[in-house]
Amino acid sequence: MEKDNSVKTMKSAKTLKTAREAGYFGKKMLTDAIKAQEEGHPIGWSMVSWWQGDFIAKAMGMHLVYPENYGAFCAAVRQAEPYLEIADSEGFPNNLCGYARNCLGFAKSLRDNNYVIPEGAPGGGLARPVLLLASGTACDARYKWFQSLGRYLNDVPVWNLEMPQSGVKEYYLKDNKEKNLRFVVKELRNFVSFMENLLKRKLDHDKLKVMLDQALKTLNIAWQVDLLRRAVPSPMVSQDFWSVMIPHFYLPDDPEAYSFYERVYAEVKERVDNGIGAIPNEKYRMMFSELPPWHSIGFFDELSKRYGIAMVMESWNYHAPTPMPEEELDGVTDPLEIIARLTYHKWMEHNEVAREFDTSPGFFNAAYLKWAKEYRADGFFAHPLMSCRPATYTLMHTRNSLEEKLKVPGVVVPGDIIDLRVFNADEGFSKVEAFVETMDHYRDLRKQAGMAW
Amino acid sequence: MFVAGIDIGSTITKIVISNGTEILASMATPTSAEHRRLAFRVMDDALASCFLSYNEIEYIVATGYGRINVPFADQQVTEITCHMRGINFLFPNVRTIIDIGGQDSKGIKVKDGKQVDFIMNDKCAAGTGRFFEQIADVLGVKLEDIGEMSLRSKNPASISSLCTVFAEQEALLRLSEGASIEDILAGIHKANASRIHSMIGKLKIEQDVAITGGGAKNLGLVRALEQRIGFPLVVPPEPLITGALGAALIARETATKLTPQQLKEKKAKRRLEAVTFFDDPKRGSEIVL
Amino acid sequence: MGYTAGLDIGSAYSKAVVFEDGELVSYYVKPTSGNFSLAADLVLEEALQKVGLSLAKLRYIGACGLGVTFISETFNKITELSCHTRGVHYLMPSVRTVIEIGNQSARVMKTTPKGKVADSLVSDKCATGSGRIMQIISKVLRTDLEQFGKLSEKATKPAKFTTNCAVFLETEAISRVAEGTPREDIIAGLNQTLAGKIGSMVHRMRIEADCVMTGGVALNAGLVAMMEKEIGLKIQVPEQPMITGAIGAALITAEKAEN
Amino acid sequence: MSADNKKGLAKAQEIYNNRGKYARSLKEQGKKVFGYFCCYPPIELLTALDIIPVRILGDMDQPVTLADNYLPPVMCIFCRSAFDLGMKGKYDYFDGFVGAHACDGAERTSFIWTNYIKTPCNFHLDIPHTAHDAAVDFFREQLEYFQKELEKFAGRDITPDELRNATMAHNRQRALVREIYSLRKPDPPLISGTEMLTVLIATMGMSVHEGNLLLEEVIQEIKQRENVHEKKSRLMIWGSLIDNAAFTELIESSGLNIVIEDTAIGTRPFWHDIRDTENPLQGIAEHYLKEVLCPRTFRDSGKNYEHDSELRFGYLKDFAKHWKVNGVFANIIRNCDIHGYEVPVIKDYLNGLGIPVLVIEQDYSTASLESLRTRFQAFAETISS
Structure with a gap:
């Protein structure tokens, strides 16, 4: 048996060559921002907004860094603890989002050092922002956290982007979708005027259009990689995905990201064509939800080695969306509207499945119902997070639905994105070991029911 | 009178x-x-x-x-x-009080002889006397000895769980892996000191800092806390009373x-x-x- | 086939069983008392001695439990969920649901007709829903676990517990004693708390008859009765509810080795 | 039921104790009853169709069991408790369910609720996160859908006058609640925090008209009081809601008088009237987004931290001044993100006004209340010295 500690620091051995190159993009975001600041460009701290705010800010010459990503980064290099402790003694309840607490702790250390990034900050630290770009999508933390940063970034304004999240039934009410989109576009216009006011410069619509075109291309190819992953044996597992997701998720407008995905695509395609699996002896295929334990990704290598488990697909929200139907963009020229449609589509694209299976909310659980069959999943790996309620709220419901409606069972291994204390690899292994028998059993049940996989 | x-x-x-x-x-x-x-x-x-x-x-x-x-x-x-009054009487310069009791731990802020803020641990035995009692019990050593013993450690064991019940198991595992009792105790004290420190931190620690209650009699804990906080603690001659x-x-x-x-x-x-x-x-x- | 031993080295108790050609011939249970290696050696020795065997006669050893790595002999490690399921299936083949309450956590397992894990659920990482609490409280009340059932039947107004911490549950129990709450009511309240907690896990599994409860806590008839009420099914308890894990470990190991 | 023979506070207490029984008696009279989450669904629309809105609450007295398998323990315990009651059939009298995106917890719980607890009519309101004009328009459009769904259910339309009258009745309720609040200004207050809670919860389970009658009775009753309550340090509660009188009793028996509570069962739903606008839905939308001051709604940031705090919490300064508050209890139901993030800023702001703050993260369970007593007593000792 490996010692507790060594398991916790288990790094993952990426199977794809291209996945090993992906670390470049994470570092690039941080170092580019520091360089940009030195050159006098404005810096923005941005929440992941599923591309709603990113291109607009960037088209206006702002450099964005992502504190959420920084949290994952600090956790992966095991340097989050000191920041968590600072946030703790600042009085923030210790059950708040781990990313947020990491960021609040960092921001305090930044302020205490007169806004010069303290020596030894992981990855060079986050450059001081002039804007905090919050998002109302997905969770409350992502605007409450930025609001509470005011304590440390005294006069930095917060802008909160709006994105409707209707229920499945409401989504299908007549004209509702178009009304929602109109609201988003109106709000994006407000955001643009806010930015023009803040930066004293105009939005360059042409530049925005170019970035957008590039981004849609990148997202498209990233989606095509996902399609390749339906192959048996799985050509690319979650351990690889969590590395390669960075460029499309944060930098889809970057031509470098696009050419990177061309290479990813080629590598995965080659595996598919030659029937090569990412792991040897694939016996079981599982879908993963939600955020992974960044500090222990190697856990999944171990699952492959011990039980032949391939993690074939993971949380829907970190994936590129399916391409929008052409008619959706027919005659749409306003880049703000294209952005609105893109993000809204990303969030609502699984509503059809949700309606088919009579389950709500569509945006958090329906994707797995669709993918179970497409990716021939034998099981569902649920990873409830101690410090992230929004990602955890619907996990049990997803598992229940998969089991009831598709005879795909689920296993629950609790952990956290940042906090090391919760995740117990040994406990995880012993649960999964027994779960292997369960997957066998449900395979039989699916066969009896005449299901396709 | x-x-x-x-x-x-x-x-x-x-x-x-x-x-x-x-x-x-x-x-x-x-x-x-x-x-x-x-x-x-x-x-x-x-x-x-x-x-x-x-x-x-x-x-x-x-x-x-x-x-x-x-x-x-x-x-x-x-x-x-009462703790505030007792400490204030003994040490008028103390601004922050840490009280480690049997089943809870507290932080108290004092200003001009008045209590201005306090904090109590939240429904968890971590950082309390009960924690040490359980651990001493499991390791088969006397409660009054654990502090001194922990100070003899050169290589504190890693104890990650702050739940008494699970820390107990962790301690046993470490013991079975060959760690010495001293090292385990040092690990336990370190983990608890960090827990107590982050609780007291919410009050904005100001010097002088006094420690009272049963925990003040545990020299291992006092040293571990001093290391965390960064300066020496004031310990009353009879911290229990x-x-x-x-x-x-x-x-x-x-x-x-x-x-x-x-x-x-x-x-x-x-x-x-x-x-x-x-x-x-x-x-x-x-x-x- | 010859002799196979099964070991379950838990945080509270160590258990050993010996099988001869697929038949259970001996078992031994003793508290682990914090020393996994010693406990493992001891229970195995005692179990062998009971049937006059020497270690050399054993063809295989299968093992599970928290302290499994401290077993000095060569053994096959198997996960507890599979062991308990299999062990119960051996004792009571008609069982489809197993509720296992260990020292640190509670587990609910559904079993296939062949004794494999059809589905399972493990309680959160908190000692509340575990046997540990019973142990702690029995100490507070100075009562054996076996007495819990009889006492809780006499309860008139079960005490309320809702803290989520074993240590504070102890404090609560002490306070209840101090307030004058009769011991019966404290035990009944504790049984109710546990039954509610574990009962909800069982509900989640949409359990099927027959249902069995294992682990030392199963000796607490009061808890079993309350669980029955909670889940609306009769619950059986094996004569020796603590050795199912060790039985499963032996059986699965022998089976794997033969194939 | 016996509540019929009682008046004022006694009646409120009776209904508070038997919410389910009371709601079922309304159904026996042929009324329709809808459940709603939090203080964001505009219940004026329900009233306009003579549907009784019943606020969904949890029960601090009942351990959560069934909900464990749908909402894991790291979730907001209030939501878990409410859903647990739903799963146990405690709300089986609902003819409809109105969910709301008030916070993550309320939103996801609403969704999960509709999956497992079926009611003839249900609607989810996606409350926008900002109070921008575009957000108000968007919300008003949603209310139009909501209205149509309700009309479909009731089999008849709401006339503008009906909606206007309903709004006026609710505004009347708001005014009456504020009047009771003003009777808490004297020292000692004429009505305790515990009594106030039972009155408010009682009105949240009956028609607005009955509720107004009850409030009028209560006002009359307490105005005639003399020396019912002792003088104690005066406490304001801010934060997550409290829906169990055992909690307020504990506080008030620890040397404190609760004089005002800025919570979702307190001032928040009642502090401002809905404006009469040409399209009545416009005034309703504006009210809920702009005037219900739960920190779940993001308000544009101020020039700097102090200015921002002033914009967001300035009203607390007025509360503190007019209700002569000695200290504030910041109540955080464990895992309530919305209020959790505000702990340092609310402390900064109120301490800056010289007001001590007691922050407690609690587990929403009556069994764990007793362990909080020392904190409230020590806080009372702190603010009285």
Whole structure:
């Protein structure tokens, strides 16, 4: 048996060559921002907004860094603890989002050092922002956290982007979708005027259009990689995905990201064509939800080695969306509207499945119902997070639905994105070991029911 | 003027009898489940040791988690205020107080002799005497020895769980893996010090910092905390009785404000016999503790 | 087939069983008392001695439990969920649901007709829903676990517990004693708390008859009765509810080795 | 039921104790009853169709069991408790369910609720996160859908006058509640925090008209009081809601008088009237987004931290001044993100005004209340010294 500690620091051995190159993009975001600041460009701290705010800010010459990503980064290099402790003694309840607490702790250390990034900050630290770009999508933390940063970034304004999240039934009410989109576009216009006011410069619509075109291309190819992953044996597992997701998720407008995905695509395609699996002896295929334990990704290598488990697909929200139907963009020229449609589509694209299976909310659980069959999943790996309620709220419901409606069972291994204390690899292994028998059993049940996989 | 403070903690019951200027008697004895009877027993002993009777004590303040179970007390005050008063009396320069009790730990901020803020640990045994007690029990060492032992460690074991029950298992695993008891204890103390530190941190730690309660007698914990906080802690000579001392101080202060008549009326209301569940034949249970 | 031993080295108890050609011939249970290696050696030795065997006669050893790595002999490690399921299936083949309450956590397992894990659920990482609490409280009340059932039947007004911490549950129990709550009511309240907690896990599994409860806590008839009420099914308890893990470990190991 | 023979506070207490029984008696009278989450669904629309809105609450007295398998323990315990009651059939009298995106917890719980607890009519309101004009328009459009769904259910339309009258009745309720609040200004207050809670919860389970009658009775009753309550330090509660009188009783028996509570069962739903606008839905939308001051709604940031705090919490300064508050209890139901993030800023702001703050993260369970007593007593000792 490996010692507790060594398991916790288990790094993952990426199977794809291209996945090993992906670390470049994470570092690039941080170092580019520091360089940009030195050159006098404005810096923005941005929440992941599923591309709603990113291109607009960037088209206006702002450099964005992502504190959420920084949290994952600090956790992966095991340097989050000191920041968590600072946030703790600042009085923030210790059950708040781990990313947020990491960021609040960092921001305090930044302020205490007169806004010069303290020596030894992981990855060079986050450059001081002039804007905090919050998002109302997905969770409350992502605007409450930025609001509470005011304590440390005294006069930095917060802008909160709006994105409707209707229920499945409401989504299908007549004209509702178009009304929602109109609201988003109106709000994006407000955001643009806010930015023009803040930066004293105009939005360059042409530049925005170019970035957008590039981004849609990148997202498209990233989606095509996902399609390749339906192959048996799985050509690319979650351990690889969590590395390669960075460029499309944060930098889809970057031509470098696009050419990177061309290479990813080629590598995965080659595996598919030659029937090569990412792991040897694939016996079981599982879908993963939600955020992974960044500090222990190697856990999944171990699952492959011990039980032949391939993690074939993971949380829907970190994936590129399916391409929008052409008619959706027919005659749409306003880049703000294209952005609105893109993000809204990303969030609502699984509503059809949700309606088919009579389950709500569509945006958090329906994707797995669709993918179970497409990716021939034998099981569902649920990873409830101690410090992230929004990602955890619907996990049990997803598992229940998969089991009831598709005879795909689920296993629950609790952990956290940042906090090391919760995740117990040994406990995880012993649960999964027994779960292997369960997957066998449900395979039989699916066969009896005449299901396709 | 004679006054008394009695502090019924979850683990230890403490008493201080004072003549208003100095301590005449002080005692500490383990708390049992039956507080009322216990309160009489320790009070009887303490009174006997300085040849006094209940009636001669002008005012009695009870504190601690069992404070409502002291039938002869004239007033109940929380242990937070009493610890603050006791420490403030002993060390007027102290601004931050850490109290490590049997089943809870607290931080108290003092300014100009007044309590301005406090914090209590939240429903978890981590950072409390109970934690150390359980660990000592599991490791088969004496509770009073663990602090010293932990200081002999050169290579503290990693203890990640702050849940007593799971830390227990972790300690056993480390032990089975070959770690020495000293190293495990050092790990346990380190983990608890970090927990206590982040709780106290919410109050904005200001010097001087005092530590009181049973935890102050654990040298290993005191050192581990000093290492975390970055400067030395003030430790009272008898850290267990600061709460009872504070209670006695409050008793004196209140008594001086009352007229002899009022004091007499107060005394008349004291219940000097423990009527409890255990004495009530109607309840008819055979629990003996 | 010969002799196979099964070991379950738990945080509270160590258990060993010996099988001869698929038949259970001996078992031994003793508290682990904090020393996994010693406990493992001891239970195995005692179990062998009971049937006059020497270690050399054993063809295989299968093992599970928290302290499994401290077993000095060569053994096959198997996960507890599979062991308990299999062990119960051996003792009571008609069982489809197993509720196992260990020292640190509670587990509910559904079993296939062949004794494999059809589905399972493990309680959160908190000692509340575990046997540890019973142990702690029995100490507070100075009562054996076996007495819990009888006492809780006499309860008139079960005490309320809702803290989520074993250590504070102890404090609560002490306070209840101090307040004069009769022991029966404390035990009944504790049983109710546990039954509610574990009962909800069982509900989640949409359990099927027959249902069995294992682990030392199963000796607490009061808890079993309350669980039955909670889940609306009769619950059986094996004569020796603590050895199912060790039985499963032996059986699965033998089976794997033979194939 | 016996509540019929009682008046004022006694009646409120009776209904508070038997919410389910009371709601079922309304159904026996042929009324329709809808459940709603939090203080964001505009219940004026329900009233306009003579549907009784019943606020969904949890029960601090009942351990959560069934909900464990749908909402894991790391979730907001209030939501878990409410859903647990739903799963146990405690709300089986609902003819409809109105969910709301008030916070993550309320939103996801609403969704999960509709999956497992079926009611003839249900609607989810996606409350926008900002109070921008575009957000108000968007919300008003949603209310139009909501209205249509309700009309479909009721089999008849709401006339503008009906909606206007309903809004006026609710505004009347708001005014009456504020009047009771003003009777808490004297020292000691004429009505305790515990009594106030039972009154408010009682009105949240009956028609607005009955509720107004009850409030009028209560006002009359307490105005005639003399020295019912003791003088104690005056406490304001801010934060997550409290829906159990055992909690307020504990506080008020620890040397404190609760004089005002800025919570979702307190001032928040009642402090401002809905404006009469040409399209009545416009005034309703504006009210809920702009005037219900739960920190779940993001308000544009101020010039700097102090200015921002002033914009967001300035109203607390007025509360503190007019209700002569000695200290504030910041109540955080464990895992309530919305209020959790505000802990340092609310402390900064109120301490800056010289007001001590007691922060407690609690587990929403009556069994764990007693362990909080020392904190409240120590806080009372702190603010009285």
